[in-house]
Amino acid sequence: MPPPTSPATGTRPHNLARLLRLVHELGAQSRAELTETTGLNRSTIADLVAELVRRGLVEESVPDVAGRVGRPSPVVRPSAGVVAIAVNPEIDATEIAAVGLDRSILVRDRIEHATVPTPEEVAAVVADRISTWKDDVLAGARIESVGIAVPGLVRSGDGVIRNAPHLHWSDVPFADLVREATGLPVSVDNDATLGAIAEHRYGAGHGFDDVVYLNGGASGIGGGLIIHSIPVTGAGGYAGEFGQNRPRISDDADRRTGDGTLEAEVSRRMLLDVADLDQADDDTLDAALTASESVAVEAEVARQARVLASALANAVNVLNPSVVVLGGFLATLSALQGERLVDDVAALAMTESAEGLEIRPAALGQDRLLIGAAELAFADLLADPGARG
Structure with a gap:
């Protein structure tokens, strides 16, 4: 961003x-x-x-x-009446919300997709939802802008999706598509980058200067970096693609692919399958895994946590963060494995790099990407409110 x-x-x-x-x-x-x-x-x-x-x-x-002497x-x-429209398109559903300048979520919806949506279909969904809300819950509200958190490589300067492999989007002028459909200003960035910003400002990374954030979603695993309190996106804006790294897997029994990436080995789809779910939002999946007494569920959660630990240890060695924040289904893995995940990371990382390290679930829960997208949408207003109408 x-x-x-x-x-x-x-x-x-x-x-x-x-x-x-x-x-x-x-x-x-x-x-x-x-x-x-x-x-x-x-x-x-x-x-x-x-x-x-x-x-x-x-x-x-x-x-x-009461009882105070003098005028307080x-x-x-x-104002809650100044609103950003926050959008997170995924392979299984598009989440959209209206977020007030006070960071309250005034309304939200999850539109499930039978097939992977096209950019045009998502733009149409966003335009339709905004139109519906204007006649109802957002009647009288001032919609400032649209912010979109996309699971893929985004050229944030012009909102072009360079590559969102799981969505099958490549070199898509997505900001232009949504702008034409809605008539509103539109900004687009990577979902994990925006999740990192949201968690650093308001969530589990608040108060820490150096944060590694990993986001686990339907499209895989992305990452965001906060270094010295500044978001770091790399030369082209594509930094933080932890899901494309190949973790060290010492036990062949833990391997599900021949030489797979982290997001191939640590997978939301695998967790849905073992929990006997077709689709689910973060909270539903978390509740199902937490309540399950299945040996298969327990084994898969433990396996994915072990593989995740090796990837986190590499990130800790390279970046030496104060805190690692895990969002989406990764937060569930962390919660269910507890201190085991922390111990496994510490055992694989350099001792000095892991000293004082905390691993935390995202505090904003399933709101994290929507809050991040709203921060993107509000960025110009917050930078110069006197220049706006």
Whole structure:
């Protein structure tokens, strides 16, 4: 996700953006808290807040505090009525949600596909859902933009899908397709990159400067990197493809392919099959695996966790992160294997690199990619709210 252009530091547009980002990322803040955080004086804060209120981006209210002497500082909240449409197309279903500037999910839907969808079919689904919501739950809302998290290699500058192998999409101008279908601004990026950003800002990676994020979805395993608190995407924007690495598998009994990649050996489809499920969202699959008393389920979960540990050890040796965050079905593997996965990673990694390492499930659960896509959609607004209508 390339950073949008921001106003010069110290200018009024910069301070306006700073305030909006603070309430967007931290939630409701009093004027007094904003004054302390920014170092700006009270009159400047009052003026900036007034402009954000006028633009419909925040709401301000005076809290009713029982027993308090004196007038409490007004509280500033981001508007839930300013909305991003967040989309995550996958081989089995497209998830779409309306996410408020306050990060609330106002409405969401999962549209299952009988066959792998074409780009045109996904664009039509997004346009239809937006049209339906405008007449219902989003009536009166201001839709800012559409953000799309795609499981594949994305040229984020123009929203071209270079290669989404499981979707069978290649060199697709997907941002243009959705823009034409919806009439809205559209941004597209890799799903795991956006998941990493969401978990770093709001989830299991919050407070850590160096994060490795792995996303387990229907299309396989992708990754995102946060180094010194900055998303790292590589020269072409394609960094983090952990699923294409080949893990070390020392026990032939754990091997399911001749010389397979991580995502061929650690597979959501295999877990669905052993749990006797055709399709399922993350929560349904997690519940089924967690509740199962099947020996076959237990064995497959343990096998996949062992293979995953070898891949994570390689990432730990190369990148030396503070925390590894696992999303999707990988979070379920982590939860079910507990300390065993941590111990296996530590045994395979360099001792020094693994010191203090934490392995955590994604805290945002099945919302992680939608929140990440919404962050992408809101990026220009947050960078320069004074430039928007």
